[in-house]
Amino acid sequence: MDRTAGTAQAARTTGGPKGETTLAHADAPAGLSPLVPLPGGSFRMGSTEFYPDEAPAHEATVAAFEIEAHPVTNAQFAAFVAATGYVTVAERALDPADYPGVATEDLVPGALVFTPTTGPVDLADSQQWWRWRPGARWDAPHGPGTSVEGREDHPVVQVSFEDAQAYATWAGRSLPTEAEWEYAARGGLDGARFAWGDEHRPDGELLANHWQGSFPHRNTGAQGWVGTSPVGTFPANGYGLVDMTGNVWEWTTSYYTPDHAGRARSAAEVAAARAALTVEIPAYVLTGAAQDGPGEHPDRTSAGSGDAPDPRAAASAEPGSTIPRMVLKGGSHLCAPEYCLRYRPAARSPQAVDTATSHIGFRCVVRPPVAVAPAVAPVSARDLLG
Template sequence: MTALPGGRFRMGSDRHYPEEAPAHEVSVGPFAIAQHPVTNAQFAAFVGATDYVTVAERPLRAADYPGVPAARLAPGSMVFRPTRGPVDLRDLSQWWEWMPGASWRKPEGPGSGLRGRKQHPVVHIAHEDAEAYARWRGLRLPTEAEWEYAARGGLDGADYTWGDEAQPGGRRLAHWWLGDFPWRSTRPGGVHGPAPVGSYPPNGYGLFDTAGNVWEWTADWFAPTPGGDAAPSCCGPAEPRGGTEQGSVDPAQPGRPIPRKVVKGGSWLCADEYCRRYRPAARRPQPVDTGMSHIGFRCAADVGGTGSPG
């Protein structure tokens, strides 16, 4: 955990996606935050000590999914699947698949596992899973403002955690999509997925992976735009900060009244032609019950609380 003094900073951005606006001055008090997202090894220690079962591993209740055949109600999670070629980037369903059996233990579904991934960020984590881990450590999830303050690393108002240039000197300073999204990765071996934590340089506060790699849960609710005039974005509706549980339900999905929390930071699936969200101001709404193969979390604490071993 790294202790930060807090203070005033400029949160959000008026230069990028509408859900990030308006940029505005915010104050945060002193707090501490983890240097990197929770890893598979850390989460495994939690599960080993508590026998915790994540949301993605629990049987689904037929009452929660009216009209869905019982045979399809197997536990699972949302897994990224590359397409066979270029597609319409407005249709996310082309590269996301509900995968029975997918969970933090099996990030690509049955047949996959954690071998060689102990230091990768844990994924397929629902919001309550992240909160359960944090409580076990004597910690909590950061607020959206705390997360963004920490991610900026002292560069108030900058586009990226390292400055205003996406690739200074042609160098990538975070883990985001390399290749043609969502079908061709030009990484060695065509690899898709998160990178081990700490694979890229830290920001000005010594924090790793505050841009790209995995989206990270925060403690804050999302809220619909007043008047219902939300503009579409690549990851979800454009909405302002500061919501309530009731107000965070997506009005476009009346049959699925699941509240949503804010996730921050972008992920390995951010692609410049589709989703330039590997920035501290980036934000999106995420249903609290839905883990995905690009969503993880890191913990925070009030000053003086650094948590228990684990």
């Protein structure tokens, strides 16, 4: 990929959660989302109030990082495609080896598109409102004849995990871990149900883009928007981040597990892991190894692990499949309280890495390297005595 295309000529500064500023990479492509610096720390991750895979609620710790203020937009993804010629997964023919039993004529480029039903249906059967649409892609999110014209400031959708990773690499950024994403989404409200507090609609105000009406057949629109809304239509959280819940689900680099059991580590254990470091290592490795264990990041391996297959990738796959699933966070415009009360920081959902849909997007993060004291050469008795 041509990393020089669209290069910014000067660094940008953006406001942080407490008025701080952050210096964007001087060689980053122009037009990237502003970064908001977060100090890192410990917080209560997960919940025991709603869905089983959110439990147990536990203490998690993340290192300092910066996160984009809003999801990547159609305009930003278009700039990436124009600069690199990138072809998304939805635009590529499907490999028969990955889909045994599927007719060859059905292995055509396309993606999943939400299609409202004509009336009430059994909410246990999601196949009633999801359709495979040949030709659906990021710039034709609902199939041939549709486009993103006039929706340049909406979050990009129909992007698979690989597509999101490719954009992040081009931008000189990364995708967040689940813990980083949830820490950011909470906006400093430790343990709150929603990104704005515990009340669903304080003073009757709608604070996120989620389904309005009777799912999946009648949607009256959120602030007038049926489907995605322009980023920032709804209020920012305490860190100044918009659309952390609602609008679109967002990819993370965490493999899906049926719950948080076995993944929670105390702040003391995290501190011990940091103290044990003897080489300079990026913050994402520290966070993943200390909190979530090996295999948290599919695009990276821990020091000394080599290129051996990660057992978490296989364990994350849906029964009967070999395709890994990652954690999605944040809920979307399709979440309805009676079906999917997941427009909350603790909520999570599994998604196969090869899948693109009309309600999944992403945002990126930047992590500083962990400062490690330089090695000190041994000192002899002669040196000490002068």
